[in-house]
Amino acid sequence: MVQGRSRRGIMDWQYFTELFLGGLTRGSIYALIAIGYTMVYGIIELINFAHGEVYMLGAFVGLIIAGVLGIMGFPAPAILVIAGVVAIIYCAGYGYTMEKIAYKPLRGAGRLSPLISAIGMSLFLQNYIILAQTSDFLPFPRLIPDFDFIEPIAHVFGSSDLVIVVTSAFSMAGLTAFIKYTKMGKAMRATAQNRKMAMLLGVDADKVISITFILGSSLAALGGVLIASHVGMVNFAIGFLAGIKAFTAAVLGGIGSIPGAMLGGLFLGLSESFATGYISSDYEDVFAFTLLVVFLIFRPSGIMGKAKVEKV
Amino acid sequence: MKRFSGLVIAACLTLLTSTAFGADTVKIGVAGAHTGDLASYGLPTANAAKLVAKDINAKGGIDGKQIELLIQDEECKPEKATNAATKLISDGAVVVLGHICSGATKAALPIYTEAKIVTMSPSATNPELTQSGQYPTFFRTIASDDAQAMLGVNFAIDKLGAKKIAVLHDKGDYGKGYAEYAQKFIQEGGKAEVVLFEGVTPGAVDYSAVVQKVRQAGTDTVMFGGYHPEASKIVSQLKKKRVNVKFISDDGVKDDTFIKVAGVDAEGVYASGPQDVSGLEMNKAAKAAHVAEFGSEPGAFFDAAYAAMQALVNAIDKADSTDADKIMEMLRTENVDTTVGTIKFDARGDAEGVGFSMYQVQGGAYVELK
Numbered sequence: 001m002v003q004g005r006s007r008r009g010i011m012d013w014q015y016f017t018e019l020f021l022g023g024l025t026r027g028s029i030y031a032l033i034a035i036g037y038t039m040v041y042g043i044i045e046l047i048n049f050a051h052g053e054v055y056m057l058g059a060f061v062g063l064i065i066a067g068v069l070g071i072m073g074f075p076a077p078a079i080l081v082i083a084g085v086v087a088i089i090y091c092a093g094y095g096y097t098m099e100k101i102a103y104k105p106l107r108g109a110g111r112l113s114p115l116i117s118a119i120g121m122s123l124f125l126q127n128y129i130i131l132a133q134t135s136d137f138l139p140f141p142r143l144i145p146d147f148d149f150i151e152p153i154a155h156v157f158g159s160s161d162l163v164i165v166v167t168s169a170f171s172m173a174g175l176t177a178f179i180k181y182t183k184m185g186k187a188m189r190a191t192a193q194n195r196k197m198a199m200l201l202g203v204d205a206d207k208v209i210s211i212t213f214i215l216g217s218s219l220a221a222l223g224g225v226l227i228a229s230h231v232g233m234v235n236f237a238i239g240f241l242a243g244i245k246a247f248t249a250a251v252l253g254g255i256g257s258i259p260g261a262m263l264g265g266l267f268l269g270l271s272e273s274f275a276t277g278y279i280s281s282d283y284e285d286v287f288a289f290t291l292l293v294v295f296l297i298f299r300p301s302g303i304m305g306k307a308k309v310e311k312v
Numbered sequence: 313m314k315r316f317s318g319l320v321i322a323a324c325l326t327l328l329t330s331t332a333f334g335a336d337t338v339k340i341g342v343a344g345a346h347t348g349d350l351a352s353y354g355l356p357t358a359n360a361a362k363l364v365a366k367d368i369n370a371k372g373g374i375d376g377k378q379i380e381l382l383i384q385d386e387e388c389k390p391e392k393a394t395n396a397a398t399k400l401i402s403d404g405a406v407v408v409l410g411h412i413c414s415g416a417t418k419a420a421l422p423i424y425t426e427a428k429i430v431t432m433s434p435s436a437t438n439p440e441l442t443q444s445g446q447y448p449t450f451f452r453t454i455a456s457d458d459a460q461a462m463l464g465v466n467f468a469i470d471k472l473g474a475k476k477i478a479v480l481h482d483k484g485d486y487g488k489g490y491a492e493y494a495q496k497f498i499q500e501g502g503k504a505e506v507v508l509f510e511g512v513t514p515g516a517v518d519y520s521a522v523v524q525k526v527r528q529a530g531t532d533t534v535m536f537g538g539y540h541p542e543a544s545k546i547v548s549q550l551k552k553k554r555v556n557v558k559f560i561s562d563d564g565v566k567d568d569t570f571i572k573v574a575g576v577d578a579e580g581v582y583a584s585g586p587q588d589v590s591g592l593e594m595n596k597a598a599k600a601a602h603v604a605e606f607g608s609e610p611g612a613f614f615d616a617a618y619a620a621m622q623a624l625v626n627a628i629d630k631a632d633s634t635d636a637d638k639i640m641e642m643l644r645t646e647n648v649d650t651t652v653g654t655i656k657f658d659a660r661g662d663a664e665g666v667g668f669s670m671y672q673v674q675g676g677a678y679v680e681l682k
Binding site: 019029142154161232238245272273282 | 483510511512513515516517518520521522524525527528540541544545548549552553554555569572573574575577
């Protein structure tokens with residue numbers, strides 16, 4: 001190991017770029033999932049621990065659709081798009097239903113009860129997949145083809161990295177535009193600021209909350225399909241670690257802030273990649289969670305979060 | 313004082329054993345867990361010993377002398393194992409089949425070593441037992457915990473010509489153990505260097521940073537200790553990032569799920585796995601004899617125990633003596649056909665030709681490499 005490091009100069013730009021791009025891919029996925037956490041938190045101050053499971057469900061739906069379409073002989077890129085869209089619709093439905101069943105009845109029941117309900121939901125969904133599908137690892141077809149134009153740099157940044165980063169960037173830009181320029185977006189911002197006041201002014205808070213869950217779950221499902229076809233496998237447990245990492249990213253960025261979740265995701269992905277590349281992958285998780293602790297101590301409101309002003 | 317009395321006892325015992333061959337029977341000790349939580353590990357060995365003894369006795373015994381089994385239960389507990397060893401020696405055991413658990417075996421071995429009694433375990437896999445060189449009278453018919461790493465390293469260096477090896481693991485006991493032994497053997501061998509030694513996080517969303525690191529280190533061969541989910545992710549990311557290296561792993565990866573999940577990326581991957589001995593005629597016959605005698609399928613370590621008993625009986629027969637040195641010489645030089653194949657023992661006491669084989673994924677299935 002020592003021999004390897006000595007050959008690698010401090011200013012090895014190619015190696016740096018490789019790690020940077022790897023971190024970018026990883027960070028994009030974290031960001032996609034983190035947005036769901038942060039949106040829900042922003043509006044109803046709930047940490048939705050079942051969110052990672054929605055990501056896992058998205059991957060499974062994608063797998064089933066890809067299997068069916070594969071038999072019918074569709075080309076891989078078409079399968080990717082259709083599987084992605086179906087997974088998004090299906091998981092949007094899941095997010096909507098989950099909110100109605102597990103969280104809505106507990107609104108106004110203090111903060112702890114919905115949290116416990118979220119953990120229950122997470123366990124329920126994992127076990128549901130074990131029973132309905134399998135507890136074993138399943139292969140996920142490689143839906144992202146090798147593009148010819150990227151072949152010269154495929155060793156650094158392959159087509160699946162490209163697809164992940166571009167899709168994430170577009171969906172995040174779309175979400176930002178939605179929140180900024182549409183009426184529903186405005187209602188969401190209003191509800192996040194002060195739910196009671198927004199309701200007094202005629203905002204349908206229940207609808208806003210439902211839309212929030214639908215949007216968050218859609219992004220998670222998209223992330224699930226993308227990463228599953230990137231790594232080529234799915235399992236009922238993949239949502240747990242991804243969920244924890246995304247939650248970390250959301251907190252790093254400032255929970256409740258959507259640009260914060262994007263930044264936090266990228267920040268976490270890049271730090272993990274560099275920590276692995278320059279220190280050791282033995283400490284990848286140690287590094288990620290140390291970062292979380294340090295942030296919680298010195299900047300609890302995160303990168304983009306504002307220090308909370310007491311509402312009088 | 314204690315030490316002194318120990319020597320006296322040992323001296324007396326040695327005298328006793330040296331007279332044993334003069335008696336009408338050849339006494340063979342069998343020690344292991346026959347009651348308690350781990351009885352299921354020890355009883356098949358006792359059964360194997362009974363079957364071999366019955367078989368040999370029916371054919372006229374060893375040089376005309378009948379085999380008499382001395383069976384001692386020690387529940388796999390180290391403190392009981394020392395008592396069992398002392399009892400067996402005082403009862404005149406020529407050789408001992410046992411013990412079963414590594415911990416109990418380690419506790420009992422100093423007593424056998426001092427009394428110079430050949431012992432052979434079918435199941436104690438702790439590498440130290442043979443490699444430390446402290447127990448010259450100890451043998452075993454099971455591969456030690458580091459055998460897979462040894463096989464993998466030798467294969468990488470001798471067969472694949474590996475020069476720069478990256479050793480990766482999944483941070484678990486099993487995977488990290490394999491990786492640490494592999495690193496040790498590579499460094500001791502001096503023919504190749506370990507360019508990277510790292511643990512990866514199981515379940516991480518991707519391993520691209522580790523893969524880049526493997527490339528950066530100028531690796532030609534990756535050795536991975538762990539299970540198939542991480543292995544298939546690493547293998548496919550290596551392919552994806554166009555890192556052209558050979559991939560060698562352990563029996564956690566020699567699993568059909570690996571091929572199913574990694575798909576085409578699995579092609580060419582090497583993994584070690586237990587040798588398949590179930591097809592041997594002797595193996596089938598021993599199992600059938602167990603069913604006929606005890607009315608059930610044999611349990612854990614039965615094959616290795618049967619083989620150990622066969623090897624011991626053969627060595628006593630060929631040595632024409634109960635002298636430990638002569639028995640040991642026969643064990644090391646004479647090939648013997650057993651239920652785990654044709655074996656003899658190396659200088660440290662490990663059975664040659666026992667344990668693991670190297671397999672390679674060829675055309676979507678693991679193929680044993682001869």
